[in-house]
Amino acid sequence: MTASAIFEKLVLHAPHISTKQLIPAFIYGTAWKKDATTDLVYQALCNGFTAVDTAAQPKHYREDLVAAGVSKAIKEEKIKRSDIYLQTKFTSVQGQDPDNMPYDKNSPVTEQVNASVISSLQNFNFADVVKDDDDAEPYIDTLVLHSPMRNIDETMEVWRTLEQYVPNEIRNLGISNCNLFTLMDLYERSTIKPSIVQNRFYPSTKFDIGVRKFCQEKNIIYESFWTLSANPNLLWSAEVGSLAEQVNITPQSALYALVLGLGNVTILNGTKSLKHMQEDWDALQKVKGLAKSQPQQWEQALTAFRKLIGQPRP
Numbered sequence: 001m002t003a004s005a006i007f008e009k010l011v012l013h014a015p016h017i018s019t020k021q022l023i024p025a026f027i028y029g030t031a032w033k034k035d036a037t038t039d040l041v042y043q044a045l046c047n048g049f050t051a052v053d054t055a056a057q058p059k060h061y062r063e064d065l066v067a068a069g070v071s072k073a074i075k076e077e078k079i080k081r082s083d084i085y086l087q088t089k090f091t092s093v094q095g096q097d098p099d100n101m102p103y104d105k106n107s108p109v110t111e112q113v114n115a116s117v118i119s120s121l122q123n124f125n126f127a128d129v130v131k132d133d134d135d136a137e138p139y140i141d142t143l144v145l146h147s148p149m150r151n152i153d154e155t156m157e158v159w160r161t162l163e164q165y166v167p168n169e170i171r172n173l174g175i176s177n178c179n180l181f182t183l184m185d186l187y188e189r190s191t192i193k194p195s196i197v198q199n200r201f202y203p204s205t206k207f208d209i210g211v212r213k214f215c216q217e218k219n220i221i222y223e224s225f226w227t228l229s230a231n232p233n234l235l236w237s238a239e240v241g242s243l244a245e246q247v248n249i250t251p252q253s254a255l256y257a258l259v260l261g262l263g264n265v266t267i268l269n270g271t272k273s274l275k276h277m278q279e280d281w282d283a284l285q286k287v288k289g290l291a292k293s294q295p296q297q298w299e300q301a302l303t304a305f306r307k308l309i310g311q312p313r314p
Contacts (some may be wrong), residue, residue: 007260007288012142012195013219017167021141023085023196023221025260025284027051029270030066036272037062041069043274046078048281053198053223053268055089055146056116059097063088067123074129081126081135087196088124089176090116090158091146109154113161117143121169142196143170147177152185163192174198174223180210187218198223198268201259202230207309216264224259225268228252239304246297247290252276253283258305260284261298263314 009022028044030037030053041052054066070086073079090113093105103115117140125138143162149155162173174196175186187193197215199208201224208222215222234240235255244254256267271277291298306313 007257007284007291010221010264010266012172012221013193014167014172014195016192017171021085021171023266024049024051026256026267026269026280027053027085027087027223029225029268030054030062031060031270033065033270033272034062035065037065038068038072040272041066042072042078044277045070045073045084047274047277049269049277050079050083051085051087051266053087055091055144056102056120057089057091057096057146058100058102059095063120063123067126070124071126071129074126080132081130082132085141086124087142087144087174088120088140089144089146090162092149092158095146109149109157110161113158117162117165117169139168140170142172142174144174144176144196144198148175148182148186152182152189155182155186156189159186159190159192163190166192172196176223178211179205180214183211183214187214187220193218194220196221196223198225200224200226200230202226203233207311209309209311212262212264222265223268224265227259227267228255231255234308237308239301239308242304243287243301246301247283247286249283249286250279253280254287256280257284257287258302261287261302261305262311 007025009024012021012023014021026049028049033040052066054063055061056063074081102119103112120140121138124140127136130136145158149158172195173192174194176198178197183197197220201207212222235251240251240254244251259265259267269280
């Protein structure tokens with residue numbers, strides 16, 4: 001992969017489906033946006049974003065309003081459904097508001113998974129606005145298990161239930177909040193292998209160096225979240241500041257670019273600011289330009305960043 005290619009869309013490794021699926025550098029994150037969700041998702045889709053992350057977890061997400069924002073963008077022909085990557089999650093009882101969840105908390109876990117998936121598919125039914133018959137049936141690009149269950153057997157029970165929806169209603173599966181040992185166990189036991197891992201990128205896990213290495217080896221895309229909020233020491237470091245100054249971008253955008261530069265990474269970007277939406281995409285183009293025109297300087301910046309997070313050179 002060339003230096004500049006890391007800022008392009010990544011290909012999801014999905015041998016179970018025939019069509020090539022792409023995932024962009026930034027995925028719009030929708031947690032905690034409440035009643036503003038519809039408008040923010042619409043604005044994101046009108047300003048460079050083609051991927052959206054949500055969850056069937058009313059406690060922190062409004063999946064229904066995410067769908068409303070997507071529907072509005074499709075109806076106004078800002079984007080086609082086939083050009084959008086939509087990702088949602090199954091969240092266990094432990095992560096739900098007991099008074100507001102998309103399934104019966106007393107039902108068996110398999111029934112909980114089925115009810116959650118059906119609820120998400122109902123939200124993502126855009127048949128009334130899509131113009132392509134191929135997109136008339138609702139589908140989820142990736143269904144993520146929000147976190148491992150209490151043990152590997154329960155985790156596999158959920159995973160095998162989700163596998164039954166692949167590749168039609170669900171195109172890919174993923175897992176979030178997962179350590180290396182659980183990921184390796186899941187990968188070994190599963191029929192449909194995880195296509196993505198969505199984890200916090202922060203010092204407490206040593207920036208997931210081991211997880212990211214495994215993902216690279218197994219063609220699993222690593223999705224970083226809390227990239228800015230959990231890393232003030234990185235954000236205001238000399239290494240990040242140097243790149244920001246060199247290409248005239250914000251430290252926030254520079255940190256995003258350096259994390260992407262690690263390779264095989266996409267980033268959840270949940271900005272509520274239209275200005276920042278545009279700035280972040282523009283910044284990637286500036287860094288891409290540096291990587292193409294001055295590859296040695298870009299490699300120096302990346303080497304310094306790897307050293308900062310304790311990651312060995314590839």
